[in-house]
Amino acid sequence: MAHIVLDQASVELAVYNSRGRALKSEILRRTVGGGLQNDRDSSIQVVKALNEVSFEARDGDRIGLIGGNGAGKTTLLRVLSRVYPPTAGRATVEGRVSSLIDLSMGMDTDATGYDNIEMRGIMLGLDRKQAQAIIPDIEEFSELGEFLSLPIRTYSSGMMLRLAFAVSTAVHPDILILDEIIGVGDAAFAAKAEKRLHSMIEKASIMFLASHDNKTIRRFCTRTLWMKSGRLVMDGTPDEVLSAYGEDISR
Numbered sequence: 001m002a003h004i005v006l007d008q009a010s011v012e013l014a015v016y017n018s019r020g021r022a023l024k025s026e027i028l029r030r031t032v033g034g035g036l037q038n039d040r041d042s043s044i045q046v047v048k049a050l051n052e053v054s055f056e057a058r059d060g061d062r063i064g065l066i067g068g069n070g071a072g073k074t075t076l077l078r079v080l081s082r083v084y085p086p087t088a089g090r091a092t093v094e095g096r097v098s099s100l101i102d103l104s105m106g107m108d109t110d111a112t113g114y115d116n117i118e119m120r121g122i123m124l125g126l127d128r129k130q131a132q133a134i135i136p137d138i139e140e141f142s143e144l145g146e147f148l149s150l151p152i153r154t155y156s157s158g159m160m161l162r163l164a165f166a167v168s169t170a171v172h173p174d175i176l177i178l179d180e181i182i183g184v185g186d187a188a189f190a191a192k193a194e195k196r197l198h199s200m201i202e203k204a205s206i207m208f209l210a211s212h213d214n215k216t217i218r219r220f221c222t223r224t225l226w227m228k229s230g231r232l233v234m235d236g237t238p239d240e241v242l243s244a245y246g247e248d249i250s251r
């Protein structure tokens with residue numbers, strides 16, 4: 001049903017034009033986790049946010065991603081979400097992907113809540129009819145009532161998040177991509193959101209979850225990948241990988 005193969009996949013991201021910026025360049029070199037390097041003509045500074053990463057994921061895999069700030073976790077999730085194509089190597093992602101990393105991506109602030117449900121639904125891989133069919137579920141879950149008929153620029157940030165979360169979780173994917181398990185909205189809504197997320201995790205064939213919290217990784221994952229400076233340094237069970245990572249950061 002779902003299958004992922006990364007073969008020596010790399011992603012290089014341009015940071016800025018570096019000519020005459022020696023101090024900034026040195027500061028960046030020291031602070032970014034990804035390997036910072038110059039391209040061939042030395043005019044553009046690039047970060048190798050992902051560096052020759054290879055692995056395979058199959059049905060049933062619940063994969064945790066760990067690593068320090070700037071290690072490449074979000075970049076890897078964006079490759080799996082088909083937001084970034086690899087700049088070298090290959091990434092094959094088979095199955096419908098739903099990513100909760102860029103929740104409001106593709107939403108138009110001048111359009112109404114209803115129009116945004118349809119647009120975002122289509123972005124998540126539905127056709128127009130299927131996108132319209134998820135509306136009753138979103139009306140009920142988001143509790144936004146009459147606001148759904150108004151442009152979303154009139155929403156508070158909490159209301160916006162409710163809508164974005166409701167739409168992104170209305171479609172059951174084969175591959176589910178998460179960056180931390182975040183609380184959404186006030187306490188009552190957060191409890192409802194957590195329940196909906198857990199059911200989504202159970203139903204997905206493959207799940208990826210980037211987290212800095214060991215407890216979360218142990219609770220939801222059966223396998224863990226440790227990223228460092230854009231490279232995959234270890235792939236194993238949560239216990240063995242978290243223990244090696246713990247030793248590495250305490251050194």
Ligand SMILES: Nc1ncnc2c1ncn2[C@@H]1O[C@H](COP(=O)(O)OP(=O)(O)OP(=O)(O)O)[C@@H](O)[C@H]1O
Nearest residue numbers: 013032033034047049068069070071072073074075
């Ligand atoms: N849009 C971008 N443009 C340029 N460089 C970027 C961009 N996004 C990320 N990077 C760089 O790529 C590297 C990997 O970043 P990434 O966000 O994937 O790390 P991360 O492991 O998710 O970190 P964190 O735990 O802090 O979220 C970093 O060096 C970062 O500075």
